[in-house]
Amino acid sequence: MTQTCLPSSALAPQFNLPAQLSSSIYSSHLLLGQQRVVDSFVLCSKLAEQHLFLADFPGVNRVKFIQALTLQASTPSDAYLVASKQNGDTSFHWQDMVVPENVGTITVKDELFTYLHGKITRAQLIGKVTKKANATQYEAGALAKHHYVYICVESLWKREKLWELLAQIIEDGQYSVNSELAPIPLNCKIVLVGSSLFFSHLREEDKLFMKQFAMLAEMNHELDLTKHSEHQYMQWLQAIAEIEQVQLDISAIRPLLWYSAKMVEHQQRLSLNMIAMGQLIAQANVYSNETQVSAKAVSTAIEKQIERHNSSEEYAAQNFDDKFITLPTDGDMIGQINGLTVIDTGDYSYGEPARISTTVHYGDGEVADIERKSELGGNIHAKGMMILSACLYRIFGRDAPLHLNANIVFEQSYQEIDGDSASLAEYCCLMSAIAETPILQSFGVTGALDQFGNVQAIGGVNEKIEGFFKLCKRRGLTGKQGVIIPRANILQLNLEPEVIIAVNEQQFFIHAIDHMDQAVELLMQLPAGEADEHNTFPDSSLYGKVQQRLDRLAGHEIEAETPSFLARILKRLRSTE
Incomplete structure (x- = not known):
């Protein structure tokens, strides 16, 4: 048998840490792993008519990240908005040169960046005109005061008129505060901040969006x-x-x-x-x-x-401890196995073992999913059951139909079950029921199958292992308990210290496998068996026992043992001599 038991060193990440902390810390350290964003931002800052969409994720401190990001580009010099007259018409333009005292300055762009979010107003964006003592005065908005204007795209999208206004400003390259004031040229870089999903949505919904925000800077999480x-x-x-x-x-x-x-x-x-x-x-x-x-x-x-x-986890543990939920962790049973599930409460997730049982009888070859029939099984779980059936027929039903029906169910489950991570456990349980060979109940099993029996990665591997371990620990570790997981999940292991200690002391075992045959050999302590050129398995192997049971269900052995009509007559004649 291939070695499947994992050492304790493989159960958590190993870090190579420095001996002391860094003495100097800068805001640029917040940009770790975000070189793609930095490169996009620096490029955008050098392009005249292209603006940027910064795709972040909920865990970002936007203000601090934006501050660090903005400092990566060359800091623009102050700009002055001045008025000029030509043919009696007043117009505004921006200039970098310091304005002489005798020339009126409308406003000065001397702030590096701002971030607009929440309830954004028109005045915040483009400013407003106020009248004092018969004089008209322009109070600059974000577009006129800052070189970089970051805007929360969700906040802007909620205010439809402001969204349309911003799109029009970018398209025209200028904006009007009111009818009395000449248009003000757009002279800043606009960065929309939101999720990558929002970016995809805008690409589909807004025709001008891809023209105006051609550049995407997507953050790594x-x-x-x-x-x-x-x-x-x-x-x-x-x-x-x-x-x-x-x-x-x-x-x-x-x-x-x-x-x-x-x-x-x-x-x-x-x-x-x-x-x-x-x-x-x-x-x-x-x-x-x-x-x-x-x-x-x-x-x-x-x-x-x-x-x-973790209050939900504690209540669930009480149900196991009070024996309201039946789930053995020692001994062996035919057609029963401990699957591993994850319960997600939204803000917390934890592992919970689930008892899976299987019965088989003569039939037309259907492997029935009771969860699906009772409308408690999701589509992905149904897919996993179909793959399980495909594995069964690939091995035992190549040349003839199978004359059995099987019923598989999650016992004491009263809510919807979805996902294909139980397909390995369900397959092992089915083999046990057909072969009438008991499964060790000291194991918890998780893994998703493909049609060729390969065991694929699943989600929540740490929660599943820890959930089964906690149950075994409360009942008392015997040195025989453990879990079977996909080998593909090894890099995801990051277990609690108490689990690692128990593994190191050989009180608990974690087996990582690649193929379903490895699982049935661990669970039923029998070789799975290899078929010969006639697709026949050795009688002493697990698959040999499955094949013999399928033959009995098909009536093959009965036909061989029952004498023919002519044989019965000859036997009778001999007995009368």
Whole structure:
């Protein structure tokens, strides 16, 4: 049997941390991993008539990020809006030269950037004209006061007239505040800030959008550690801490990196969620009794954060402990297996084992999904069941139809189930029921199958493992319990220390597999078996037992054992002699 058991070193990310913190931190450190955005912004700043769409994500501190980004381009010199008369008509134009005292200056563009969001008004955008003592005075808006004007696209889109006004301003290259004032030339760079989905929506809905905002700068929400270093991320964390006015101790970096890697579910990637990391650092500062935030304070903040959101998990655990939900974690049973699921409450997700059972009987070859028939199964789960059926027929139904019906169900499940991550467990359960061979109940199983039996990656692997481990730990670890997961999920492992300790002490096992045959061999302690040139499996193998049961259901053995009419007559004649 191929070695499938994972060592404890593979269960969490391994970081190479520097010995001390960086002494100097700049706002540019907030741009870590955003070189694509920086390049797009710098290019846009050098193009006269093209504006930019900055596609961010909910975890960005927009003001701080915009401030750091704007400093990457050459700082424009102040510009002066002056009036001139020609043929009796007054017109405005911008100039970089300092205006002489005898020349009237309408306004000065001397501020680098602004960010408009919330309830944006027309006056905020283009300014307004006020009258004082029979004199008309222009109060400049964002377009006239700032070199770079960032606008929240969701806020602008809600105010339809302002959206149309901005589009018209960009198209005309100027704007009018009112009928008394001459048009003011547009002399700033406009950057819309929103999600990439909003960008795609605008491309479809607004004909002028792609002409006016031809450039997209899409932010990365995670950092690839194969391209960047832990030292660079540490500087990013220090920059976040400065925003929160918190001092970090070097010991705090490791748990912060662990938490960050857990957010993106990858051992070689880290989260660039400025808000989430900033909130955690601020909370850790409250729990710290020192001037600097230590590892202990960060760990406490993480534990308290979980406690604030895990009430559903605790209630579910009580149902298992009170035996309201039946799910054995020792012994063996035929046609029953422990699947692993994830419950997502919106702000928190946790793993919960689920008992899956299968019965088989003579029929026309249907593998029935009771969840689907009862309208509790989603479309992806139904797809997984169809793939499971395809695997069954690929192995045992190549030359003839199968004469069995099977019923597969998630026991004690009263809400919709979706996803294909249970297809491996359902397949193993089906093999057990057909072969009448028991499955070890000390295992929890997750994995998605393809039609060739390969086990594919699934989501929520850490929550699933930890959910089954917690149940086993409450009942008492026996040294035989464990989980079976897809090998493709190894890079996503980032387990709690208590799980890693139990694995290291061989009290709990995590098996990573590539093919469904490896799973059935672990669960039923039998070789899966290899077919010969006649597609016949060895009698002592699991698939041999499945084949024998299918033959019995098809009546093949009955026909072989029942004597023919002529044989019965001959036997009778011999008995009378």
